[in-house]
Amino acid sequence: MTILSVASLTAACGLIPMRTPPTEPNSLPRPAEGTLQSVAGRISAGLDDGESAFWLLDRADFSYETRLALVDRAVSSLDIQYFIWEKDPTSRLFSDRVVQAADRGVRIRILLDDLTLNGQDGEFSALASHPNISVRSFNPWRARNNFGRVAEFLVSFGRLNHRMHNKTVIADRHFAILGGRNIGDRYFGAWDDFVQNDLDIMTSGPAADDVADSFDLYWNSDLSYALVDVAKPKAARQALEPTVEDLRAMYLAEAERLSSYPLETSRWNELFEYLIDNYAAGVGRLEQDLPDVHVTDPVQLNAPILEMLDKAQERVLLSTAYLVPDQIFMDLFADLEDRGVEVILLTNSLATNNHMVAHLAYKRWRKDLLRIGVDLYESRDDSAFISEYSVPPIEPAFLGLHSKAIVVDDDLSFIGSPNIDPRSLVLNTEIGFFVEGEELADRVAALIERDISPDAAWRVYFDERGRLRWESSAGIEKNQPALGFMQRVTAFFINLLPLKSQA
Numbered sequence: 001m002t003i004l005s006v007a008s009l010t011a012a013c014g015l016i017p018m019r020t021p022p023t024e025p026n027s028l029p030r031p032a033e034g035t036l037q038s039v040a041g042r043i044s045a046g047l048d049d050g051e052s053a054f055w056l057l058d059r060a061d062f063s064y065e066t067r068l069a070l071v072d073r074a075v076s077s078l079d080i081q082y083f084i085w086e087k088d089p090t091s092r093l094f095s096d097r098v099v100q101a102a103d104r105g106v107r108i109r110i111l112l113d114d115l116t117l118n119g120q121d122g123e124f125s126a127l128a129s130h131p132n133i134s135v136r137s138f139n140p141w142r143a144r145n146n147f148g149r150v151a152e153f154l155v156s157f158g159r160l161n162h163r164m165h166n167k168t169v170i171a172d173r174h175f176a177i178l179g180g181r182n183i184g185d186r187y188f189g190a191w192d193d194f195v196q197n198d199l200d201i202m203t204s205g206p207a208a209d210d211v212a213d214s215f216d217l218y219w220n221s222d223l224s225y226a227l228v229d230v231a232k233p234k235a236a237r238q239a240l241e242p243t244v245e246d247l248r249a250m251y252l253a254e255a256e257r258l259s260s261y262p263l264e265t266s267r268w269n270e271l272f273e274y275l276i277d278n279y280a281a282g283v284g285r286l287e288q289d290l291p292d293v294h295v296t297d298p299v300q301l302n303a304p305i306l307e308m309l310d311k312a313q314e315r316v317l318l319s320t321a322y323l324v325p326d327q328i329f330m331d332l333f334a335d336l337e338d339r340g341v342e343v344i345l346l347t348n349s350l351a352t353n354n355h356m357v358a359h360l361a362y363k364r365w366r367k368d369l370l371r372i373g374v375d376l377y378e379s380r381d382d383s384a385f386i387s388e389y390s391v392p393p394i395e396p397a398f399l400g401l402h403s404k405a406i407v408v409d410d411d412l413s414f415i416g417s418p419n420i421d422p423r424s425l426v427l428n429t430e431i432g433f434f435v436e437g438e439e440l441a442d443r444v445a446a447l448i449e450r451d452i453s454p455d456a457a458w459r460v461y462f463d464e465r466g467r468l469r470w471e472s473s474a475g476i477e478k479n480q481p482a483l484g485f486m487q488r489v490t491a492f493f494i495n496l497l498p499l500k501s502q503a
Contacts, residue, residue: 020226022219024134027079027212028107030173034075039272040174040204043279052205053279054433054440056415058447060189060389061260063181063200064090068261069268070171071097074106079170079215081111083163083417086184087120088191089254092247093263094183095127099244100265102132109133111219113164114140114230118149121235125227126243138164138291139223140230164291165417165428166218167200168211176211177202178431179415180321180402187402189391190257194354197379197389197451199319199403199444201415201433207284214288214431221291260391282437287416289429301418301432302425306332308408308434315342317407317448321400322358323347324421325365330372337373345369346452349378349470350491351481352400358421360495363480370462377457380472381483384455398483401451404432405444413441 031037043053057063071078071094078101085091102108110124114137117124121144128135139162143152153160169177179200185191187198203211218224228236251258287304309316309332316336323345325333336343353359369376381398390396406414416432418424435441451457454473458481463469470477482488 018229019222020229022134022136022224022226024107024109025220026216027170027173028077031076034172035073035268035272036070036075036172036174039276042276043204047205047281050206050283051281052203052207052284054207054282054284054435054437055202055275055279056440056443056447057177057179057181057200057202058388060187060195060198061391063198064188064261065271066202067094067169067177068097069266069271070169070175070177071101072265073268074101074171075104076172077107077109077170079109079111079168079212079219081164081166081168081215081218082182083113083165083167084116084182084184085112085120086182087123088185089251089258090185090188090190090261091183093251093258093261095123096244096247096251097265098133099127099130099247102130105132107132109215109219110135111138111164111215111224112136113138115163117227118144118146121227121231122238123243123247125231125236126238126240128227129238129240135227136219136224137227137230138218138221138225140225142230144230144232144235161427163423163428164218165424166214166288166431167417168215168431170208170212170215173208173212175202175204176208178211178417178433180404180417189260189389189396190394192394192396194398194400195386195389195394195396196400196402197383197385199405199415199447201435203284203433204279207286207433210284210286214286218291218429223291257394259393280437280440280443282435282440285434286431287434288431291429300425301416301430304434305406305414305418308406308412308414309336311412312336312341312408314409315344315407317344317405317445318420319346319401319403319405319448319451320420321348321402321404322353322355322362322419322421322424323365324358324361324419325369326422326425329420330365330368333369333374334372343374344377344448344452345374346377346379346401346448346457348401349380349458349481350487351381351483352379352398354400356491356494360491361421363495366460367468370460376460377452378460378470378481379451379457380455380474380481382474383451383457385450403447405448407441407445407448410445411438411441412436413444415444
């Protein structure tokens with residue numbers, strides 16, 4: 001692929017509009033007042049120099065409510081960065097709380113990948129008309145309709161195939177969240193079709209500053225455009241007040257489905273007291289891809305992940321939604337096994353994978369992984385722990401795996417946005433924390449060990465005749481677990497298409 005600058009692409013294709021530089025390009029300093037300042041201060045008193053506090057946001061309800069609590073109690077700034085922001089009840093409720101924060105005088109910056117902004121230009125343009133809200137689109141299409149986007153993708157494939165997969169929330173620069181979850185019902189346990197077994201990490205202390213600086217880097221990137229620069233004129237003029245009224249009407253109409261969540265701002269005292277009493281202290285190192293991965297030789301997150309794995313002396317636990325290793329990873333897994341390191345990998349089964357192409361790409365490596373000697377597990381759609389990721393009265397059809405976590409030798413952990421697949425390793429931008437500390441590593445390891453238990457996963461192995469088998473507490477399967485005959489048929493025909501390199 002020929003490497004071109006943003007300016008060269010603009011001149012060659014005429015597809016990128018003029019870029020308006022950010023009017024407020026940098027994070028605000030930590031405020032010296034407010035709930036978040038008080039809570040962070042009490043926590044920092046128990047930390048050693050250089051340490052940060054970390055929390056695993058595992059359960060769907062706890063992860064969502066923690067986000068709401070940060071939004072509701074911010075007094076200075078909220079910086080929010082996402083790959084996906086859906087058009088469903090939990091997303092609209094979250095949007096409304098962000099508007100309420102802006103009404104209180106909080107400065108809001110929202111950075112969204114343009115891939116999934118399609119159809120929401122008007123809504124987010126209306127939010128951006130609030131004097132305290134700015135919205136930017138990362139790596140945008142100029143075309144704002146489906147046909148035009150397809151045509152432009154073909155012309156500018158080298159640029160548009162790179163997407164921003166980062167997910168972060170930074171509140172008053174005192175607290176920061178990153179991890180696997182986007183904003184949407186399936187990530188917060190409120191979708192009937194399926195919900196995600198996902199994982200985020202929240203931090204306070206020096207590590208929160210690192211996430212804030214990361215946001216600034218992307219916000220100021222040459223690929224970050226004010227939404228008004230790319231939205232259609234009609235969408236860019238959408239009014240704030242009726243849009244907010246529509247947001248509220250939409251999630252209030254789903255009040256029964258959202259009954260597990262506070263539709264009005266909460267006092268949040270109990271949640272913050274829990275955070276004060278239940279953090280894990282550790283030294284965190286933030287690593288990320290640079291936002292201009294298509295312009296320069298990419299500085300990518302896969303290199304420190306490989307370095308982390310190579311340090312293992314006893315055990316590796318790795319959970320990833322999409323497991324499509326390249327030969328470098330395969331060689332490293334083989335080397336680890338040769339050194340006597342126990343390598344345990346968890347990923348989706350056909351039944352739980354929401355991306356068929358990604359599963360078929362993984363399928364090509366499955367036997368090779370077993371021949372290397374790794375312990376391989378695939379998630380069960382009927383996991384015994386589905387209640388951890390769904391909220392009443394929702395009864396989802398199945399539980400999918402979306403977490404991205406690694407533990408090495410019970411004292412080094414990683415939580416972030418990347419999967420072990422070509423999109424994360426090469427194409428998308430990603431972010432994650434490497435944390436030194438036994439307490440956090442133990443917590444992450446406990447989650448992965450739970451998720452590979454017989455009630456939650458299938459152990460994949462060769463029988464005595466070299467045939468693949470899947471074993472769990474439900475018994476032994478001779479064929480890979482699937483949701484039914486039609487899913488198997490679909491997988492067969494998709495497998496004939498040359499799409500797996502984009503998994």
